Amino acid sequence: MSSVAESLVARARARLDWPFLIASVLALAVLVALVLVDGQPAAAALLAFGFALGAVFLKTEFSFTASWRRLIVRGQADGFLGGLLLIAIAPRRRSFQSRRSSLASAGRSLRSGRR
């Protein structure tokens, strides 16, 4: 059987690497428990949102760096347009304010803290 066929068969038959997945979820649960014990539910939410971001980035192979490189080197704009779509979905007025502060005077956000 060719390596391509082997790969397809393996992909069809492969299930999840459960120990790997369980280890990741357990590690997340430990961190969440630590911050909840400290009375920081927002921190727990940030860990969870970060977990989701990591999974989405990996599953969708979303890459700002590679997208830009493909546009410059090969003229492929698919990833570039994907990045623009992301920015269009999440514009925030406050982000403009904190970015302005960080450029102008080393950061209102840096001075005020991030919690």
Added chain:
Amino acid sequence: MQLANGCGSGTLYTVGGGSGRMLITLAFFIAGSVIGSLQLPAFLRLGGIDPVLASNYLGPWGGLAATWLSLGLAALAGVAIAKRRAASFAPSRRMVLGAILIGLLSIAVFAAGHHPWSVTFGFTVWGAKIASLLGRGFVPGRILAMGGPKRALGDSILSDTSSLTDLGMILGAHGGDCRQRAVRRAIRGRR
């Protein structure tokens, strides 16, 4: 970033996905972030101009419209480049889904942390804490001596917004790689 094939978020999710090469990138990224934090005041003293905020002139909704208009123009430029070079420009369904989900999650991070989603400040915190723990007489720069960063440096790494999302991203990518790992193991098992 191009040599390493990853920006801040790219480095995190490829590290989580098991890339040993990116561990090296991450280590130097962390070191560079600390060095950058020490140099930042000097660079700021070089001067510059404030960003021009559309919302200051057009109001929040006008600013949003201006943002979308500028993004639309950038998209048209990207499509024009692709067409000129006979290259693809239509994002795949997976990429569109990724963009939507990441955009929504960045809003969620902002709502929970009261700060836009960022990655590299987490590296600065990690690097500064490692330097402090190593006891090499590390003196935090002015940036790390300010309110939020100072608190992040003095407290646990679980007290900083960027650090929390960065840790979550590594674990999420680690878990998200579970099927690819199974596939790779299955392929190795058949050879």
